[in-house]
Amino acid sequence: MPVALIAKLERFTRLSRQDKAVLAQLASERVRKVGPHQDIIREGEAPVEINLFLSGWAYRHKHLEDGRRQIIAFFLPGDLCDHNIFILREMDHSVSTITPVTVAGVTREIFDALTLNHPRIIQALWWESLVTCAIQREWTVSLGQRSATERMAHLLCELFLRLQAVGLTEGNSCDFPVTQADLADATGLSPVHVNRTLQELRALGVVELRSKTLSIPDLPALMRASMFNASYLHLGHEGNHLDANE
Amino acid sequence: MPVALIAKLERFTRLSRQDKAVLAQLASERVRKVGPHQDIIREGEAPVEINLFLSGWAYRHKHLEDGRRQIIAFFLPGDLCDHNIFILREMDHSVSTITPVTVAGVTREIFDALTLNHPRIIQALWWESLVTCAIQREWTVSLGQRSATERMAHLLCELFLRLQAVGLTEGNSCDFPVTQADLADATGLSPVHVNRTLQELRALGVVELRSKTLSIPDLPALMRASMFNASYLHLGHEGNHLDANE
DNA sequence: CGATTTATTGAATCGACTCAATTGATGTGG
DNA sequence: CCACATCAATTGAGTCGATTCAATAAATCG
Numbered sequence: 001m002p003v004a005l006i007a008k009l010e011r012f013t014r015l016s017r018q019d020k021a022v023l024a025q026l027a028s029e030r031v032r033k034v035g036p037h038q039d040i041i042r043e044g045e046a047p048v049e050i051n052l053f054l055s056g057w058a059y060r061h062k063h064l065e066d067g068r069r070q071i072i073a074f075f076l077p078g079d080l081c082d083h084n085i086f087i088l089r090e091m092d093h094s095v096s097t098i099t100p101v102t103v104a105g106v107t108r109e110i111f112d113a114l115t116l117n118h119p120r121i122i123q124a125l126w127w128e129s130l131v132t133c134a135i136q137r138e139w140t141v142s143l144g145q146r147s148a149t150e151r152m153a154h155l156l157c158e159l160f161l162r163l164q165a166v167g168l169t170e171g172n173s174c175d176f177p178v179t180q181a182d183l184a185d186a187t188g189l190s191p192v193h194v195n196r197t198l199q200e201l202r203a204l205g206v207v208e209l210r211s212k213t214l215s216i217p218d219l220p221a222l223m224r225a226s227m228f229n230a231s232y233l234h235l236g237h238e239g240n241h242l243d244a245n246e
Numbered sequence: 247m248p249v250a251l252i253a254k255l256e257r258f259t260r261l262s263r264q265d266k267a268v269l270a271q272l273a274s275e276r277v278r279k280v281g282p283h284q285d286i287i288r289e290g291e292a293p294v295e296i297n298l299f300l301s302g303w304a305y306r307h308k309h310l311e312d313g314r315r316q317i318i319a320f321f322l323p324g325d326l327c328d329h330n331i332f333i334l335r336e337m338d339h340s341v342s343t344i345t346p347v348t349v350a351g352v353t354r355e356i357f358d359a360l361t362l363n364h365p366r367i368i369q370a371l372w373w374e375s376l377v378t379c380a381i382q383r384e385w386t387v388s389l390g391q392r393s394a395t396e397r398m399a400h401l402l403c404e405l406f407l408r409l410q411a412v413g414l415t416e417g418n419s420c421d422f423p424v425t426q427a428d429l430a431d432a433t434g435l436s437p438v439h440v441n442r443t444l445q446e447l448r449a450l451g452v453v454e455l456r457s458k459t460l461s462i463p464d465l466p467a468l469m470r471a472s473m474f475n476a477s478y479l480h481l482g483h484e485g486n487h488l489d490a491n492e
Numbered sequence: 493c494g495a496t497t498t499a500t501t502g503a504a505t506c507g508a509c510t511c512a513a514t515t516g517a518t519g520t521g522g
Numbered sequence: 523c524c525a526c527a528t529c530a531a532t533t534g535a536g537t538c539g540a541t542t543c544a545a546t547a548a549a550t551c552g
Contacts, residue, residue: 068391085376092478139386144316144389192542196501234338426531438510
């Protein structure tokens with residue numbers, strides 16, 4: 001069974017057979033199954049381990065006192081919640097599932113052992129955490145500067161490319177189990193306007209989204225429409241100087 | 247001369263005399279002075295070292311193709327640009343100064359030596375990078391959910407508290423060399439609306455901002471007005487189990 | 493199959509924007 | 523140290539993108 005994390009990290013550096021075995025091992029221990037629409041960890045709780053997402057969709061979110069809610073990030077298979085999170089005393093946000101999800105827990109002990117024995121893996125994990133931060137910055141740009149349509153188009157591009165990086169697209173389609181209400185909370189738009197925005201993208205012929213499946217007939221056009229510059233995803237095998245030569 | 251970084255890291259853990267000496271040393275080598283309104287590093291360039299800000303104000307920002315610009319973060323004294331940035335091949339954003347700035351460069355070699363010899367410092371630096379990410383997430387919430395007034399109030403609270411953590415406030419005032427145009431690019435508002443928003447906060451008596459000085463007569467009120475929850479700044483001495491017992 | 497969630501539509505409203513002009517500050521050279 | 527130039531802040535008026543409210547249609551689920 002392919003481990004999404006391995007596919008993703010290999011966008012950064014070539015891993016040795018041993019590296020991959022270690023990662024596969026990581027992904028097979030301390031595995032939890034969580035149902036849809038469940039909390040994985042709540043704001044205020046103490047983080048005890050790093051969560052590695054193996055399958056399913058989840059998201060980070062924060063609430064304001066009056067009930068408004070912002071989705072801060074989506075977690076896809078192969079994603080990790082913050083690397084090193086156990087340094088902090090308590091979570092400042094929550095993580096919840098969209099679909100049923102499987103996650104592996106990486107304890108501090110396992111992580112420390114990796115640090116000692118598998119520097120290439122640790123480097124790759126640092127890369128993944130830097131990319132996660134870069135994604136957060138790009139969301140800041142979207143929310144601050146892009147119009148509703150651009151914002152929506154940009155988010156769809158990003159999610160599609162991230163799914164592609166872990167082998168979860170087929171041609172120009174992918175599973176997309178996100179409701180319009182979720183998209184509203186992620187883009188800072190009202191649900192009604194999300195609906196109208198999607199209709200506009202459909203009318204332009206750049207997006208098809210129905211019954212939990214997303215198709216992007218013309219990805220370059222969608223990227224142009226949202227001024228999408230993929231450099232923030234750092235998918236260009238940037239760690240090639242660290243490659244295992246196996 | 248007090249080093250802002252030391253003050254900040256001590257919000258996380260108590261440092262030994264030796265730790266502080268090492269940090270002071272860091273902050274005294276490879277120091278650069280940069281004038282106001284200059285680029286420290288530009289999108290597309292290769293990052294070679296970590297920048298540690300010693301004095302002055304700067305910001306991260308990204309441009310869209312059509313010229314729109316978003317300020318993604320402010321850098322204050324004691325801040326570091328991404329920890330470990332040299333892993334990435336090229337910058338996906340730029341960093342520019344507001345005021346004259348002094349920065350110290352931390353090379354990969356210095357950082358690696360810290361990792362080997364000063365684990366408490368490295369832990370504290372991880373904490374600071376996690377906090378930076380948490381701030382970015384809170385900006386996502388602000389841009390997505392808060393109204394213009396709330397957003398503005400929230401930003402002012404954040405900057406004031408961050409300045410306070412490095413000893414750069416006096417009573418309820420601090421230097422604030424940011425133009426309304428900069429605030430507009432940070433909050434995703436138009437400059438005109440920033441002006442009106444500030445007038446509103448002035449009229450409410452919660453903010454005074456003129457001639458590059460910010461005063462917050464009633465910080466709790468300003469926090470209430472923006473639904474500010476300081477937990478994301480993780481200032482509560484969370485690493486006390488790592489304290490040096492000296 | 494009915495019950496509930498999700499998606500869609502229309503109409504009225506509002507927060508924030510643009511454009512354009514003015515006032516006030518800051519700074520520099522003669 | 524003033525005069526001019528530049529940059530920053532302020533004001534008014536009109537507009538627009540996105541919102542709210544409310545109702546309906548379609549899809550999904552037990």
